[in-house]
Amino acid sequence: TQLLEQSPQFLSIQEGENLTVYCNSSSVFSSLQWYRQEPGEGPVLLVTVVTGGEVKKLKRLTFQFGDARKDSSLHITAAQPGDTGLYLCAGGNTDKLIFGTGTRLQVFP
């Protein structure tokens, strides 16, 4: 069974701080997506990475796909209250997405 473990599970920080969320697996994935989800809403796609070692930036968010395509990280610079939500990584295997365990981020003003 393929698993994607995210850490930390919960993160509570002040506005302006930096943070990193990790997404780790023992399996290789063909692609990896990061989503942000707010309560009662559907996940919103942030990025897709497909190449080992790939780094993508989306404003204050930096995403990296591990060289072996088994892990990924999301770094947020100068977090804002609007970044609050559930962050989910999801790895693509042969016929479905495998979702990570989720990281719940709370950014206080």
Place this chain on the structure above:
Amino acid sequence: DTEVTQTPKHLVMGMTNKKSLKCEQHMGHRAMYWYKQKAKKPPELMFVYSYEKLSINESVPSRFSPECPNSSLLNLHLHALQPEDSALYLCASSRGGRGQETQYFGPGTRLLVL
């Protein structure tokens, strides 16, 4: 345009009711998905339709019945549900019909079974 729409937004039903959830996308995507999400958990895959054919059923109870009338529409028919079926039901789609591709999610239907 990467929009997937779902109706209704909220649904309350009794255990003897029959209801349907609807999902629509006009991105020309060839795969569509139903997920169930309980509070504070990641989405769990229920069904996958690829090129309008059911390709994956993740051992979902028969009280959930999916239907794909055409490439843009996906329904989930509900009958004789249990209170533990209360959850957020999410629809998603992807471009080429393969589940490993990037999936775009709708806003979900919050279902409460009494």
